[in-house]
Amino acid sequence: MTQRIPSGVPILTAEAMRAAEQACFVAGVAQDELMERAGAAVAREALRFAKGRAVLVLAGPGNNGGDAYVVARLLAERGLDVTVAALGGERKGAAETMRQRWDGPTVALQDAEPRAVLVDGLFGTGMSRTLSDDVRELLHYLVKHSEFSIAIDLPSGVGTDDGADLGAAHMDVTVALGALKPGHVLGAGLIASGHVIYADIGIPCASDCHSIAQPEQAAPARDSHKYSRGLVLVVEGAMPGASRLAARSALHGGAGYVMLAGANQPDRGPDALVFRKAANADSLATLLEDERIAALVIGPGLGRDAESRARMEAALDSEHPLVLDGDALTMLGEAAAERLYRRKAATVLTPHAGEFSRMFSGDGGKLSVTREAARRSGAVIVHKGPDTVIAWPDGRAVVAANGSRWLSTAGTGDVLAGLCGARLAVGGMDAIAGAIWLHGRAAQLAGPAFAADDLIAQVPVALGECR
């Protein structure tokens, strides 16, 4: 798996990181020691590429710069040709100690010349505003003319807590110190960070937010049967192809039994997919009285007319765990939080950015607005994108940022909705992250230019990789 983001790693905001660091100091670890560990972690990664090449280390005015001086010294001790380009003069505390320990060549940042390897130690979690034009232009120039660029903790010019673009250049590698930050996995920060390497430098980092990990996926219990593995009912609508993709995806995502409820029996498709006639909302409501249903999926290809709305209301009024996708989200709109909060059964929403913004307002990064939406609606929110944020009502969150770019093709959202239905049926709300992992892994296995149908075929292969 081309792992750009390490899996299952805690994600901490700048403030939480500083608190974790402070706790370390209180526990007796000196800041110099932490800075040495940080610098050693970055130097180790830089060495993989830097052998025999000239190195330019950018040292900023704070502790990110302090780390940079450690990196410079360690690389020079290994015999590399290292120059430091420094922004500002005397530092404070540990950063000043490290500056004084550096006895190699130092130039002022504005006099820096490009070298083969660039180490970016200008700014890390202290990034508080857009890079000035001169620093941004110089940074982009030096990165562009390097053969390999590596960022200390974060690329300079990335918003730590929201991944905002504050002038960052695109680095080849970023070494995340102590924990991931939202800036590594969201928006412009995900792009600027390049390949992210997690460096555990001995700072205990508890968090209710993590990067996505491969799900535990035990085979069904020996005594399981199609109902105990979960019956998923997918509601068909105006565009039956979308709901059929969702239904087939649920079948391959581990559900024990999948029903498709619609007006017209499909003339093709897997025989294992059971069709139930539901010519209108009333007949759908009757079908939904079946207590064997473990999860309901509505939205893919549903339509937005009065009949579609009536079907959606029947699904919302049912007591079943429910996945709402596509047209159902558009019809819910701003009423989502209020309408869903009353539901007792588990509810999962799978909006893309446009659908999300029609349902939930709020400023702040994708992570914070999605967590707030989950809290207000009482639903699990799967806020899709190259950086998919999954948030639960109790505050937990997971970010998936390894998805294949080839997922940008019609029908992959329908496939994800079906996978969420299967995982909801098999393992409840906590199993939803597994659907996103399977979807992303199946896309990697499907290779370039796949169609949504090919994606479904890879889901069992991805499942097979889970322990």
Ligand SMILES: NC(=O)C1=CN([C@@H]2O[C@H](COP(=O)(O)OP(=O)(O)OC[C@H]3O[C@@H](n4cnc5c(N)ncnc54)[C@H](OP(=O)(O)O)[C@@H]3O)[C@@H](O)[C@H]2O)[C@H](O)CC1
């Ligand atoms: N977390 C850990 O386990 C460890 C982290 N370390 C490293 O420390 C940095 C964070 O260091 P900090 O000193 O808090 O901040 P920075 O070095 O990122 O930034 C330094 C100062 O720069 C100023 N600033 C912010 N944005 C800009 C800008 N756009 N242009 C110019 N200057 C800017 C800001 O000061 P102001 O007073 O001007 O706001 C910053 O304080 C972390 O990333 C790690 O690399 C430890 O060394 C090891 C353990």
Ligand SMILES: [K+]
């Ligand atoms: K940096």
